[in-house]
Amino acid sequence: MKELTIAMPKGRIFEEAVVMxxxxxxxxxxxxDDSRxxxxxxxxxxxxxxxxxxxxVPTYVEHGVADIGIAGKDVMLEEERHVxxxxxxxxxxxxxxxxxxxDTEMNEVAPRIATKYPNVASSYFREQGxxxxxxxxxxxIEIAPIIGLTDRIVDIVSTGRTLKENGLVEYKHIVDITSRLIANPVSYRLMHDRISEMTDRLEKVVNG
Structure with missing residues (x-):
């Protein structure tokens, strides 16, 4: 039986996914858990x-070097990969x-936004007109408004502590983010039983 290859991000998602x-x-x-x-x-x-x-992670999955992967919805929205x-x-x-x-207004002429998520940010502000x-x-990213590079930032917020520590405040909530199980379309077809089994087993954990 061919082994199933899973792409996972390092850090918090990896740690939580391993527990699952x-x-x-x-x-x-x-x-x-401690492997380097x-x-x-x-x-x-x-x-x-x-x-x-x-x-x-979505790049590895899209190109088939990984059959499945675990990726944050923020990455999925930004990368728009075919998975x-x-x-x-x-x-x-x-x-x-x-x-x-x-207590600051955005510049009326070409306001600037700093972000790691240019596609998501562009779409959001376009939708706002x-x-x-x-x-x-x-x-x-938090340094950008402080040094006068930009009017606003678009970034991930978990607890809000990083914003507070840097003297920033939240103006708009864009979208909630969680991690998703994703699959390469070809792998999903060829290894459907194995991938479906993992999905079912993880879903039971999700549902408690």
Missing amino acids: LKEAGYNLPPEF KLIIEVPEENLRFILAKPMD YELLDLKISHCYLAVAGLP EQVEIIKLNGS
């Missing part, structure tokens, strides 16, 4: 895991929001 897989009855080795490897083989379950940056979304795992809850310095200039940043 164990609760679903998958026999993962004890050291799995990028590829982990679990021969007893006929599984192979690829650990990747969150934004890369099947099988299940909302309801883990890693957060949301995308517009934030900025308190606002013309903005999007500036893509890869880290420390």
Whole structure:
């Protein structure tokens, strides 16, 4: 039987997804949680895991180097990859929001928005009927309004602590985010039974 390859993001989603897989009855080795490897083989379950940056997971799945993957809805919205979304795992809850310095108006002429999510941000402001200039940043988004680079930011909010620590406030809630189980369309057809079995087992965990 061909092994099932799963792409997973490092960090919080990985940690929560591993707990779910164990609760679903998958026999993962004890050291799995602490592994620093990028590829982990679990021969007893006929599984192979690829650990990747969150934004890369849908790319790996779309191109078939991974049969399935676990990705945040924020990444799915931003990347718009051709993959099947099988299940909302309801883990890693957060949301995308517009934030900025308190009591400030957006510049009326070409307001600027900093974000890691240029496609999502562009779509949102277009839907609001606002013309903005999007500036893509890869880290420390919160600094952009503070140093005068942009009027607002669009970023992930979990607890709101990071915004508060940097003297920013939330202006608009854009969309709620959770992690999703996704599949490569060809793999889903060729390995339908195995992928469906995993989906069913995880769904039982989701539903408690």
